[in-house]
Amino acid sequence: MKKVLWLMALAAVTLVSCNSNDDEIDNGIVIEGIDLSPDADCCSAEEALQVYNFLKTVTIVPELSTTVDGLYNVFAYTKTGSFHKGYNDIYFVVTKKKTGNYVKNFEISNVSPLMYMVKKNMSHSTPVGDGYKTFDETRPALKHGWISFLMTTSDAGYWTLGYDIEVLGSKGTLADTPIIVDELPAGQDWLKSFKVGSDTYYLSLANATDWKTGTNDIVAYVSKKGAMGTKPYALATETFTIEIDPRMPDMGNHTSPDNVALTRQDDGSYKGTINLTMTGLWRIHLTVKDADGNVVAGGDDLKDGYSSLYWDATL
Secondary structure, eight states, rough: OOOHHHHHHHHHHTTOOSSSGGGGTTTOOOOOOOOOBBBBTTOOHHHHHHHHHHTTEEEEGGOEEEEEEETEEEEEEEEESSSSSEEEEEEEEEEHHHHOOOOOOOEEOOOOOOOEEEHHHHHHEOOBBBEEESOTTOOOOOEEEEEEEEOOOBBTTOOOOOOOEEEEEEEEEEEEEOEEEOOOOOTTBBBEEEETEEEEEEEEEOGGGGGOOOOEEEEEEEOOOOOOTTSOOOSSSSEEEEEEEBGGGGTBBBBBOEEEEEOOOOOOOOOEEEOSSSEEEEEEEEEEEEETTTTTOOOOTTTTTTSSSSEEEEE
């Protein structure tokens, strides 16, 4: 019943929006059932349309929705409305409870995923992105961030997630709420770890299910576990280079040409190029080098001749 009510609320949300002046109403943008009344707290009609269309491509996560001071509805979305092991994009939208208009000025903070290990009687967190930021300039009412879950929900342990929010001076909190984290589809393995001395790092591959045959951008993140394992694992401040050697283990371990190593970008991500010449399982062998070019992980020579550190992606 709770999920049905949230889905009804979502349907109402996607039928309303906002703009900042009367000109937007005269520029030809018309969406049936949407309130385009002027509202200085909200986005323009063009921006509202961009958010409206984007929300058609994702699915609400009912358990992460909340309200603030009885004035605002807060909605969280993922691609499928659920979570899986490894990298997950998360999006937030806030609407005015009275009018349904999208609000563009709000802040999401202290997103706190926590795994409770029942049998071991201990807890740990997981890698997270560098805050929740405006998705792009065309959609200022949409915030984006990510979480990379280390493990799935099982009898051995369960996840909770909470966050803080501030909307136009009003503050709210979603208390730690149980969520389900599922396995990725077969042939997908996007999260691996390595150690340098006593420090533990995590390599999160982003959205490999979006790849197509041919040349693709490859994006990943390097996170570092802090001294307190219950605190979210932030992006590592150290700079690495991640060399890739994609192979097809079911096809004689043949490789592909024109792959480009992942290097650190200004936003903290690591980006490169991967060439996937055919469909099937690709095992992406990794060699991680530090800023001085020293190999710190992967690049070892196992019996099959390839690195023990790898991601899997299946087209």
